[in-house]
Structures are given as C-alpha cells and as structure tokens.
Amino acid sequence: xxxxxxxxxxxxxxKTEIINFRVSKEEKEKIKNExxxxxxxxxxxxxxxxxxxxxxxxxxxxxxxxxxxKINQHxxxxxxxxxxxxxxxxxxxxxxINTINQIMKGK
Amino acid sequence: xxxxxFENRTPRSLLEMYKYMVDFNKTGKYGVFxxxxxxxxxxxxxxxxxxxxxxxxxxxxxxxxxFSFDSGIDLGVLTICKICKEIAYVLVNxxxxxxxxxxxxxxxxxxxxxxxxxxSIRGELYRQGHSVNYYKEVINQILFNYGIKPIIxxxxxxxxxxxxx
Numbered sequence: 377x378x379x380x381x382x383x384x385x386x387x388x389x390x391k392t393e394i395i396n397f398r399v400s401k402e403e404k405e406k407i408k409n410e411x412x413x414x415x416x417x418x419x420x421x422x423x424x425x426x427x428x429x430x431x432x433x434x435x436x437x438x439x440x441x442x443x444x445x446k447i448n449q450h451x452x453x454x455x456x457x458x459x460x461x462x463x464x465x466x467x468x469x470x471x472x473i474n475t476i477n478q479i480m481k482g483k
Numbered sequence: 484x485x486x487x488x489f490e491n492r493t494p495r496s497l498l499e500m501y502k503y504m505v506d507f508n509k510t511g512k513y514g515v516f517x518x519x520x521x522x523x524x525x526x527x528x529x530x531x532x533x534x535x536x537x538x539x540x541x542x543x544x545x546x547x548x549x550f551s552f553d554s555g556i557d558l559g560v561l562t563i564c565k566i567c568k569e570i571a572y573v574l575v576n577x578x579x580x581x582x583x584x585x586x587x588x589x590x591x592x593x594x595x596x597x598x599x600x601x602x603s604i605r606g607e608l609y610r611q612g613h614s615v616n617y618y619k620e621v622i623n624q625i626l627f628n629y630g631i632k633p634i635i636x637x638x639x640x641x642x643x644x645x646x647x648x
Contacts, residue, residue: 414537415536415606416537424537427540431537434534434535437535437536438535438536438605438606440535441531441532441535441536441604441605441606442578442604442605444519444528444531444532444604445519445520445578445580445604446519448517448518448519448520448521448528448580449518449519451521452516452517452518463523466521466523466524469521470521470523470524470527470528473524473527473528473531474527476531476534477527477530477531477534480531480534480535480539481534481539
C-alpha cells in the first residue's frame with residue numbers, strides 16, 4: 377500500500393527532465409500513429425507505456441463513457457417509479473463495467 | 484450562515500472517501516445521490532471513466548467540495564436533497580460524474596459532501612473554471628429561492644438577502 381502511494385507521487389512529480397533520442401522515420405510514424413489512436417501525444421504515450429507495460433484499448437470506450445453518464449441520468453429519473461426495478465438494471469450495467477475495469481487493470 | 488468549501492487536498496483514496504461519505508449513520512435513507520453515476524457503484528464507475536481515458540494513476544482522482552447549511556434550518560429531507568442536487572449542477576461546467584452525500588446526523592450543521600470525478604466523460608481533467616465567489620453567488624441565488632440564509636463572503640451583494648435575514 378505504501379509502495380503504491382510512492383509510485384503515485386512519482387507519476388505526478390514535476391517534469392523537469394528532457395529526453396532526446398533518434399529513431400527512424402518509420403518508427404516515429406508508428407509511435408505517432410499509435411499515440412494518436414489513444415488521443416495522446418507521443419510523450420504521454422511513451423510514458424504511459426513505460427508505466428503500464430501494456431495498454432488495454434476498450435473499443436468505443438469514449439462512447440461507452442458518455443452512454444454510462446446518460447443511462448445513469450435516465451435511471452435517476454426512473455427511480456421515482458417504485459414499480460420499475462431500477463437498481464436491478466443498474467446492477468446489470470455495473471457487472472459489465474466491473475468486467476471492463478478488471479480487463480483494464482490487467483486482472 | 485451557509486458555507487462552501489473547496490478541499491484542495493485529497494488524502495483519502497476514492498474508495499476511502501466513498502465509504503466515509505455514504506456512511507448510513509450519517510446520511511440516512513435519502514442522503515446519497517449521483518449525477519451521471521450510480522451511487523451504489525460510484526467508485527467502480529468513476530474508475531471506469533478514468534481508465535477509459537488512461538488517467539487511472541492521477542494524484543487527485545476526485546475533487547471534494549463541501550456545502551454546509553446554516554444551523555437550525557427548517558426544511559424537509561426531500562427539499563434539502565433537492566437543493567443539494569441543484570448545487571451539484573452548479574459546481575461543474577461540463578459533463579462530469581458527481582456523487583453527493585448529505586450528512587444529516589451527528590452534526591450541528593447539515594452538510595453535503597460532493598465527490599467530483601477529476602476526469603470528465605470526454606476525458607478532460609477538472610478545472611475550477613470560475614472563482615469561488617462566483618460559485619457562492621450562484622448558490623446564493625438557489626438558497627434565496629428557498630428562503631435560506633446565504634453564504635456570506637467579502638464583496639457580496641447583500642441586498643437580495645435582506646428579507647431572508
């Protein structure tokens with residue numbers, strides 16, 4: 377637990393160092409394209425990759441995030457109708473969310 | 484008088500803060516609500532949004548804001564919940580998950596803890612956007628509509644609240 381905290385602080389430490397290194401044109405394009413696919417710049421992508429060793433891409437993840445927000449708003453409105461088992465529906469949605477969370481965390 | 488406080492520090496993790504906020508002994512049956520998030524699974528769903536945008540390792544995963552009513556307010560539980568929800572929408576400038584927990588019990592002043600996801604549903608990090616006084620002014624308008632004593636702050640326009648006293 378203590379180790380986690382230390383790692384977390386290091387991740388957010390001030391960025392004072394600069395890395396310059398040479399790569400081929402093809403390698404640069406590859407890194408650039410892969411970063412763009414994840415809506416990151418090259419620096420963010422390489423740092424993220426070094427921390428996590430692997431990146432789990434959730435297809436349509438950004439749309440899913442928006443839909444989750446919307447569906448929770450709808451559930452909120454439905455919750456006033458006592459005859460609709462809203463929490464049961466929320467449980468089902470969250471099962472899916474939990475599964476994706478576990479995959480993202482590499483479990 | 485009412486109080487609005489932005490907590491800069493987040494020493495508790497998302498889960499620890501959640502457990503503190505939703506303590507049934509403090510909130511009771513109607514005290515917990517969510518905007519864009521299921522209050523029962525708030526931690527998982529906030530982590531999900533952070534994970535989707537590769538921001539699960541951020542130092543401050545949430546922003547905590549506390550709104551406290553004046554002591555001795557004479558309002559029903561559901562009205563208090565309604566006010567706290569209205570305030571929640573004021574506190575964010577974009578679509579962002581918010582968990583609210585109103586602590587009714589064991590306190591002299593009924594207050595609401597807001598846990599705002601640091602990552603929006605579009606992947607943007609939290610920015611306060613306006614000065615604290617701006618938020619106080621807008622919240623005071625809500626309080627005025629319910630006849631509640633406002634948040635007092637330096638430079639406020641005192642006139643609309645003269646009747647509330």
